[in-house]
Amino acid sequence: MSALRPPRTRPDEDPLARPVRFVDERLGAAAITKKALSYVFPDHWSFLLGEIALYSFVMLIATGTYLAVFFVPSSGETIYHGSYVPLQGAAGSEAYMSAVRISFDVPAGLLIRQAHHWAANVFIAAIIIHLMRVFWTGAFRKPRELNWLIGVTMLMLAILEGFAGYSLPDDLLSGMGLAIAYGVALSLPLIGGQLSTLLFDGRYPGGEDFWPRLFIAHVFIFPMIIGALIAVHLAIIMRQHHAQFPAPGRKERNVVGTPMWPGYALRSLGWFAMVAGVIMLLGGLVQINPIFQWGPYETWRSTNGAQPDWYLGWLIGGLRLMPPWEVRFGGQTWIPNPFFGGALFPLVCFVTLYVWPWFEQRFLTRDFRRHDLLDRPRDNPLRTAIGAGFFGWVFTIFVAGSADRILVSAGISYVGQVWFFRAFALIAPFVIARITYNICRELRDTGRHPLRRSSA
Structure with a gap:
């Protein structure tokens, strides 16, 4: 009987062939793997x-x-x-001391x-920079509107996640x-009191359950949602293919x-090594957020030099520049002042980003076709100008x-600088948009490269 059995492996068979064949016979993975390895990525640095980000x-x-492993959320x-x-x-607090x-007692902490x-x-x-590239090249157009929404949502969640960790x-x-x-x-109308009490487990600075809630949100909830969005984002890209x-x-x-495989995979691994290396170098050589110098928080302590991480600067600016307006009726304050700069301002920004693909499609271009080729920023001066003006407004x-x-x-x-920035925030977007529009239109019509000198 043993003479009738087929040989387990052929003499010239690759050692990996048998496990690969085993998986393919049961899952049919060969075709999927072959398709994935032959997926083509456009060659452009952007x-x-x-x-x-990934x-x-x-x-x-x-x-x-x-x-x-070492942090104590208490x-x-x-x-x-x-x-x-x-x-x-x-x-x-145990949170601060941990x-x-x-920083000082955990190896490599x-x-x-x-x-x-x-x-x-x-x-x-x-x-942020990736979203700007997608916007100015028109990569959000049909059929990629869903991926644009995912990207904007990831930005919003990343800011919340960063604030929670900070x-x-x-x-x-x-x-x-x-x-x-x-x-x-x-300051949120109608629901502000109940929502703040729920989030903080009572009045500020919060109850005993606040820190475990914040820890769970930062370590589990936000990362899981962001990770799922990244997976869906990549799956949609693979299904639709990259625009170019x-x-x-x-x-x-x-x-x-x-x-x-092998070109892009090896290049991507090298890029990952570079990103990881730079981050670790920054962590080892450039000090950031030295909490041991700030000291533990006490409700009666504050400092005028306090500044949040840079990605929260626009919200601090919105709170700072908003005039002292409130909505009062019947002797009660219905909409307190912090609502306008701290809630309405970011809401306007994100809603604008969410609806932009359909706004441009319906009111600016009347173009409902599929687009797999990208625009250069000069190819659509109006879109580029609006984006530059919007970004200039937020940046101001x-x-x-x-x-x-x-x-x-x-x-x-x-006081003088507050009034200056209030005026500048109203004027600058239109000036930036107009200058950008003129530059893009000239480059589009002449075909010149903005960084190349014309030959004599």
Whole structure:
């Protein structure tokens, strides 16, 4: 009987062939794998922006998992007896003291904590720049509207996730940020009081359950949602294929570039190594958020020099520039002032981004066709001008929220700069949009390259 059995492997068979055949006979994975490995990516540097965001998220998960093992999400008071001498014997919450212990008493704790913080900054910055590229190249047009919505949602969740992580250490700076968030939540019409009480487990600074809730949101809820959105985002891209810039041989229904294996996969691994290396270098060489210098948060302490992470600067600017208006009726305040700068302003920004694909399609271009070829920014001067004006508006408010210390040091009064930025925020978008429109139209009509000198 043994002579009749077929040989288990052929003498010349690759050692990997047998497990591959085993999987394929049961799951039919060969065709799917072959299709995935032959997927073609367009060759353009701007497509790497999305990969920076992806790899930063991977670094966030890796470093965040390490930090979560040692962090204690509790408001219970404790005494510090660690390696950092200036805080010896100081009282503070367990959340704050555990963050300090991570920085000085956990092996590689400070490196990982700072790398985690830098990865969060890079992640949000990469999403913003990637969205700007998608907007100015028209990559949000049919059939990619859903991926645009996913990208805008990821930006919103990334900001919330960053704020939650920035608030967890319960240091002086994060406590002031939570106080502002509590005020904005209270300002929401009709539901503000109930919502703020629910989120904070009572009145500010919150009850015992607030820190575990914030920890769970930061470590589990937001990362799971963002990770799921990234997976759906990539699946849609693979199903629809990448859009590409016009060039000889490139058409609406083909993609010219580098296949997944081996070219793009090896290039992508190298890019991941570069992103991870830069983040770790930043974490080891460039100090960020030194909570041990700020000290633990106390409700009676504050500092005029306090500034949040950069991605919250536009919200601080909105709160700062809003005139002291409130909606009152019947002797009661129905809409408090913080609502306009802290809630309505970001709502307007994100709603504008959400509805833009259909607004442009219906009111600006009347173009309902499928588009797999991208525009250069000059090809659609109106869209580019509107985007530049919108970004200029948000950026002006961002500067107003982050430059006050420099301007006050230069001898410019705080009141004077507030009025200047109020006026500038109303005028600048139209000026920026007009200048951008003229430049794009000229480049489109003449065909010149903006960075190349014309030959004599």
